[in-house]
Amino acid sequence: MKLRFFDSLRGQLVLLILGALIVAQAISLWLFVDERGLAVRAALGSEAAGRAANVARLIEEAPPELQDSILRAADSPLVRFDITAQPTVDHVNHKDGGSVEGRMRALLGPDDDREIRIELHEAEGDLMPMAHMPASDGTMHLRMMQGALSTIEMTLSVALQDGRWLNVDTRFHRPPLQWPVISTLSFGITAAIILMVVFWFLLNRLTGPLRKVATATEKFGRGEAGKPLPLIGPREVRDLTWTFNAMQNRLTRHMADRTRVLAALGHDLRSPLTALRVHAELVDEDEIRESLISSIEEMQEMVETTLAYARGMATSEEPQIVNIREFLEKLQNDMLGAFEIETSERVTLRLRPNAIRRALRNLIENALRYGGDATVSVEHQKTDLLIRIADDGPGIPEADLERVFEPFFRLEESRSRNTGGTGLGLSIARMIVRAHGGDVVLENREGQGLLATVVLPLGCDADADRG
Template sequence: MVRLLDSLRGQLFLLIICALAVAQAISLWLFVDERGLAVRAALGSEAAGRAANVARLIEEAPVELQDSILRAADSPLVRFDITDQPSVDHTNHMGGGSVEARIRALLGPDDDREIRIELHEAEGDLMPLAHMSDGGGTTHLRMMKDGLSTIEMTLSVALGDGRWLNVDTRFHRPPLQWPIISTLSFGITAAIVLIAVFWFLLSRLTGPLRRVAGAAERFGRGDAGEPLPLTGPKEVRDLIATFNAMQNRLTRHMADRTRVLAALGHDLRSPLTALRVHAELVDQDEIRDSLVSSIEEMQEMVETTLAFAHGMATSEEPQIVDIRFFLGKLQQDMLGTFQIEDGNEIFLRLRPNAMRRALRNLIENALRYGDSASLSFERVEDDLFIRITDDGPGIPEADLGRVFEPFFRLEQSRSRNTGGTGLGLSIARTIVRAHGGDVSLSNRAARGLLATVILPIASDAIPQVSKP
């Protein structure tokens, strides 16, 4: 669930559902409020009509029939009574203009009697009205239970004999309802919007973005591949075009550097060979041996420079290999012996020849300076960790990063027998980084050095094993 909400698809899905739910709730609330106003207007008009008719009947009927008229006009939600004082004891009422206009229209245009109206909200269930009298003999109307919010309206209409006809009525607002038709409408709307967004918009948006992410991951591992097709909205097409241009420029830049370095190393071979021939013609043995030794060192540096340039190249096609078999084959091919701790079966996409060269350089360093080498590997989340340890003296902390610089050597004598050329670690790091990983060195707590190679495990590294 967390991964779903973390993706663009999941966030858009949640946003659309929430937006539709809020819009539906607001629409329903407005609908209920409009319906409530309509019901209140209808009930107010009904009460006004009944009040006007009862007032006319009371004024025209004999006194002995007035109680019968009031009882006949009563209903569970409307009560009528006649008192000497009006129930509405103030005249600055508001909100009853339409009810008063309705009463006057029924009583006649020339009728100018006083009409008082009071509207207010009350809390309670919509129960039948009952008469309750206070100590002064005035009749009041109360609700029998507390509960829902209701609208209470009281009318006081002046009669011709000085008395007042009081009308009490109440009604509640219609409750918030979620009818089946609204639910069905919400579901259909959500389905249509989601289908349109997910199958059209998101497919055109997230599809190209996923391809860009995959191409960037492969490019980080040294697999440039073909330019991506320009698909999707304009902004996405611009992004893909920019990525293609960046990939092309970086590929050309690396290829140019590799060609220059390889050409330099190759062109140095001829003059070094000529120098070697001339050195052999020197008569003095001591001078001749010194010259030959220097020339051989220069030739070795040229060869390692060519190897370094070759390690920067990315022309080798990546393959999916079983890393356990791959390391076992490397152990068999090397002259020096080292131990491999058995690990789980892990499949990795890499360029076998280049990676074999990088690991061989690290292992040979461990054997040369640490007298022994031990290798282990394990998967940590989406990365493969290869650890190479030795029992040597280690490296000063200040030089742990510098040893990866080309031609940097801890041993300052420049002897080929003790210090090498200083390119082995540079070649190893260049190859590992071309695979999208990295390599680091650290001193062990007791004694020796730890070289850690971290390689990303591609999502397409399925167990279709190629065993080089």
């Protein structure tokens, strides 16, 4: 059921919308974290620059015996101060430190032109406590902060008035990728609202009309005449519905015209044939009279079968849902047990009972006439119902298995004129079954005999129960 849902237009659109929302949220989160990281780095850099400038001024103004105490007081787990004869940053040209240097010079005063060197680089390995910090306190603090965080190290070397250098080592942590609860709630509410709107739109404006067109097409393919569908939904769906209505109207009108022509032709031929029969009865010579009467009777039979063919093309009978097993048993009783039924299937199918009864009767009578017996079996295969009629006759040459469905075609060798028939039985049977959206297929059985298979689509109204 789940796979069937995602195979539908609604399911695929739901996946597409959810995927787009997730990608948009991920991009937004990434941009947000990056912006937040830049803001945190700028704030920490500004703080480190302010502390470095203040410590530099304090060192220069304090007595020498207090300088070590000042450095120890200024140290923290992530910032370390040290005074050396040579600067830790050994190059003058530095990048990405303009804002830090500007902050320091603003604190040191506009007339202060001392040299300030800054270096930024990615930290490698685990962070360790800075110098002058107790191992327990520093380690605990760092373990709480680092986790999976990436770190940037900034080193400042600030020239002092006495020629020494104040070196400052500090570390910035990039904020980790986080998904706050409020963001998750916001995403869920947004997705729910969008999906509800999409479902409403799809159900009422898109997939609803499309399902109606699909259902009407299936019914029309089974020969069921339907009313024109209402033109609702988007313009493309309305155009599709209008085209289907026009096609259904043209085909229905064409089939009705064809049926009326055949029926009128067969009906109009009855009168002259009756007159010929009367005139033939007046012929004195017995041989000529019998020959004329035989020819006229054959023509009358052809007219009757033509009318039957025309009636078979008509689709005025209303479809009904029937139980196939009971349907075949009733047909067997009507034909006085002329055939055997071998099936355990219990399938209900929507069809026009009289038309299908006529098609099956034609196929069974053919099997009885040319094969001597008939066995009917039923098999349910996924979306189709197969009704097989088997006989033990001589079969049909492979080259003629399709030609026998042509109107008035009769085999001269295996199915003689003398055995009866006008060559319309199979044509009528196939026409009726095809009007239901199925087909009739003939094949020779292994050894001897013919197998006629009636394929009927189960459709959405069918129900199968094996047992």
